Amino acid sequence: MENVLKSNKKVFGTKEWAVKNVNFISGCQHDCKYCYSKEMAIRFRRKTPDNWKKEEVRIKDLEKNYKKYKGRIMIPSSHDITPVNLESTFIILNKLLLSGNDVLIVTKPHFECINKICERFEKFKKQILFRFSIGSNDSSVLKFWEPGATDFQERLNCLKFAHKQGFETSVSCEPMLDYKIDDLIKIIIPFVTNSIWIGKANFLLKRMKTNGINDKISIEKAKELHE
Numbered sequence: 001m002e003n004v005l006k007s008n009k010k011v012f013g014t015k016e017w018a019v020k021n022v023n024f025i026s027g028c029q030h031d032c033k034y035c036y037s038k039e040m041a042i043r044f045r046r047k048t049p050d051n052w053k054k055e056e057v058r059i060k061d062l063e064k065n066y067k068k069y070k071g072r073i074m075i076p077s078s079h080d081i082t083p084v085n086l087e088s089t090f091i092i093l094n095k096l097l098l099s100g101n102d103v104l105i106v107t108k109p110h111f112e113c114i115n116k117i118c119e120r121f122e123k124f125k126k127q128i129l130f131r132f133s134i135g136s137n138d139s140s141v142l143k144f145w146e147p148g149a150t151d152f153q154e155r156l157n158c159l160k161f162a163h164k165q166g167f168e169t170s171v172s173c174e175p176m177l178d179y180k181i182d183d184l185i186k187i188i189i190p191f192v193t194n195s196i197w198i199g200k201a202n203f204l205l206k207r208m209k210t211n212g213i214n215d216k217i218s219i220e221k222a223k224e225l226h227e
């Protein structure tokens with residue numbers, strides 16, 4: 001991803017999406033093989049390849065207060081929103097929205113979470129943009145790369161639901177996990193009001209090595225994705 005701000009300064013990664021990221025959990029049960037946050041957590045000895053799946057709420061971050069920022073705030077960027085951490089997510093979302101912030105909620109969505117977020121934050125609808133991560137319309141592909149995350153049908157149901165409830169919606173196909181991008185876009189586009197982001201997995205083999213993924217099949221599939 002690459003974008004240019006008013007200052008003509010190029011920005012990359014999540015800075016294209018938001019002026020600030022808010023995170024409050026260490027670890028992620030989705031355990032994606034290509035996860036950058038997992039790579040960083042292992043490299044800086046905050047987590048191991050095995051215990052990354054265990055989500056730990058960081059109380060200090062939960063207790064922070066938030067001012068109104070100029071520009072959108074992305075939540076989260078280094079973990080995900082799951083049924084296990086939903087109550088903590090509510091606490092942070094409530095503070096951000098009450099301060100008047102525009103919020104970008106980025107997630108491989110669980111229906112339970114999206115349903116409750118839409119219900120609880122209905123009156124803040126205009127401040128919320130959902131961005132659902134969907135890298136394939138094939139659940140077996142998603143299961144292979146993102147073993148703890150939801151299947152395609154559940155993510156699509158979340159997209160349809162948020163759209164029907166009148167929230168702004170967008171989709172991130174970054175990383176795209178197969179080459180059937182046209183098929184995927186055809187399915188999702190009727191339910192997207194904002195944008196669709198498409199990109200490849202970066203530094204896949206290096207990242208997988210740090211993340212403890214070294215089986216032959218994963219390495220072969222990673223090479224196929226980089227052809």
Ligand code: SF4
Pocket residue numbers: 028029030031032034035036037038077078079080108146
């Ligand atoms: S959902 Fe995001 S944070 Fe969680 S393991 Fe996958 S890439 Fe990492």
